[in-house]
Amino acid sequence: MSAPINSYTCALDAAQAKKLRELLLERSWKFREAPHTTFACQKEGVSVAHYLSGKLVAQGKGTQDFVQFVLEPEVLGRATLGYETVANPELAIPRIGVDESGKGDLFGPLCAAAVYANESIVKDWIAAGVRDSKQISSPKSIEKLNDLIRATPGAACSVVPIGNPAYNRLYEKIGNLNRLLAWAHGRAIEDLLERHPGLAPPPVRIVVDQFARDPRVVQSALQKRGRQLELIQRTKAESDPVVAAASILARHAYVSRLEGLEKSFGVRLPKGASAQVREAVGAFVALHGRQKLGEVAKLHFSNAGSGPVSGPEASAGPARIDPD
Numbered sequence: 001m002s003a004p005i006n007s008y009t010c011a012l013d014a015a016q017a018k019k020l021r022e023l024l025l026e027r028s029w030k031f032r033e034a035p036h037t038t039f040a041c042q043k044e045g046v047s048v049a050h051y052l053s054g055k056l057v058a059q060g061k062g063t064q065d066f067v068q069f070v071l072e073p074e075v076l077g078r079a080t081l082g083y084e085t086v087a088n089p090e091l092a093i094p095r096i097g098v099d100e101s102g103k104g105d106l107f108g109p110l111c112a113a114a115v116y117a118n119e120s121i122v123k124d125w126i127a128a129g130v131r132d133s134k135q136i137s138s139p140k141s142i143e144k145l146n147d148l149i150r151a152t153p154g155a156a157c158s159v160v161p162i163g164n165p166a167y168n169r170l171y172e173k174i175g176n177l178n179r180l181l182a183w184a185h186g187r188a189i190e191d192l193l194e195r196h197p198g199l200a201p202p203p204v205r206i207v208v209d210q211f212a213r214d215p216r217v218v219q220s221a222l223q224k225r226g227r228q229l230e231l232i233q234r235t236k237a238e239s240d241p242v243v244a245a246a247s248i249l250a251r252h253a254y255v256s257r258l259e260g261l262e263k264s265f266g267v268r269l270p271k272g273a274s275a276q277v278r279e280a281v282g283a284f285v286a287l288h289g290r291q292k293l294g295e296v297a298k299l300h301f302s303n304a305g306s307g308p309v310s311g312p313e314a315s316a317g318p319a320r321i322d323p324d
Contacts, residue, residue, distance in 0.1 A: 008058045008067050009129030012075070017050050020075045024048070057129075067127075092119040094201045096192060096229070097242030098185045098208045101133070101254035103177070106277050106301045107269035108258035109161045112184035113250035114192045115149065116156040116199055117242045124152065125241050132238035133251040146252040149245045156199060157246075158192035159253045160184055164261075168299050177300075178212040179221070186221035193225035205230040209237040261296050269296060278303040 012020065021039050025031070029048075034040035040049040045062035058066055072078055095117070102110045117125065128148055129141075136142055150157060162170065162184060174180045185208060206226065208218060210233040219231055237243045262269050267284050270277050281304060285293060290305070297304050 005064050005124065005127040006059065006061055007129070008063050008127050010056050011054050012050060012056050013054065016075050020050070020071070023070065023074060091122050091241070093205060094118040094203050095205045095207055095242055096189060096203045097240055097246045098188060098206060099238060099243050099247040099250050100181060100184060101247070101250035103181060104273060105271050106273045106297050106304060107280070108254055108261060108296070109163050110167055110184060111159060111161045111250045111253040111257070112188040113157065113159045113246040113253065114188035115242055115246040115249060116192060116196065116203055117245065118154060118201060121152055121155050122241050125149070125245060130241055130245050130248065132244045133247040134238070139255065142248060142252050142255070145248050149249060156192055156196040157249055158188050158195065159249055160188045160191065161253050161257055164296055164298065165294060168294050171300050178217055181211060182218045182221035185218060186223055186226060189226040190223040203229060205232055207232045207234070207237055207240050207243050209243070210235050265296060273301055273303055281305055
């Protein structure tokens with residue numbers, strides 16, 4: 001049985017936020033001013049804040065009672081907390097979710113993450129606000145959820161960051177981004193299963209976003225242990241909380257390493273692949289020379305520019321983290 005939750009996040013529309021505020025005023029909650037909120041208040045071991053973005057955050061030892069007996073029945077009009085796996089039985093299946101970050105960014109590494117979770121873990125993560133990293137704009141929130149996922153008893157994870165020199169060598173050898181991405185996913189899955197042989201209950205499937213038209217691209221990249229599990233490839237796989245958790249770990253790893261490159265080379269390295277990124281390529285080359293570009297950039301991107309770009313030799317494979 002899951003422990004009672006002490007934090008909960010959801011989105012409210014304007015009418016729902018107004019209704020909740022009126023309910024809490026009627027029930028003598030103590031209101032206070034808080035930055036970036038439409039209202040914030042507390043009572044009976046619960047602190048509630050509704051942000052300008054529409055996000056509602058409840059925290060404290062009384063969070064579960066607040067959600068189940070006030071928020072859901074009187075504002076949201078539904079009962080989901082504690083019933084997630086009844087509404088969607090697939091959420092109860094012990095599984096590994098896989099995702100990546102950095103694929104569409106010229107600067108920085110490609111980071112693939114694999115995460116294992118079971119039914120009780122999934123429930124806790126849903127209540128804590130674990131969701132697709134693309135829906136989380138705050139770096140602090142990414143860091144907080146990254147730490148929460150890693151610290152969850154019974155969960156397991158592996159992150160494979162492929163630094164730019166290794167990435168460029170692999171791309172030159174493989175010649176196809178989807179195949180390279182599939183290799184990174186397969187490596188993250190195998191690392192997780194190698195390091196955590198006693199997962200309980202053991203995973204029965206792997207869930208990954210369908211990024212290649214041919215499902216055999218990912219299937220063929222699985223290694224010995226990964227091939228023993230059912231592989232599910234679907235669009236918008238990040239809606240699965242375990243894949244969402246992997247997306248958060250991958251994003252945190254990507255951003256951390258990109259920031260490290262910026263400090264090492266003393267140049268701002270924007271995310272993405274926009275015209276602003278092209279300008280940053282010029283600034284980097286002007287300061288360090290084109291021969292160094294392969295240490296921070298994915299050279300097959302069209303806006304990496306032209307000319308000699310062979311970077312220095314690096315390690316034979318991607319670095320690994322998560323020795324746990």
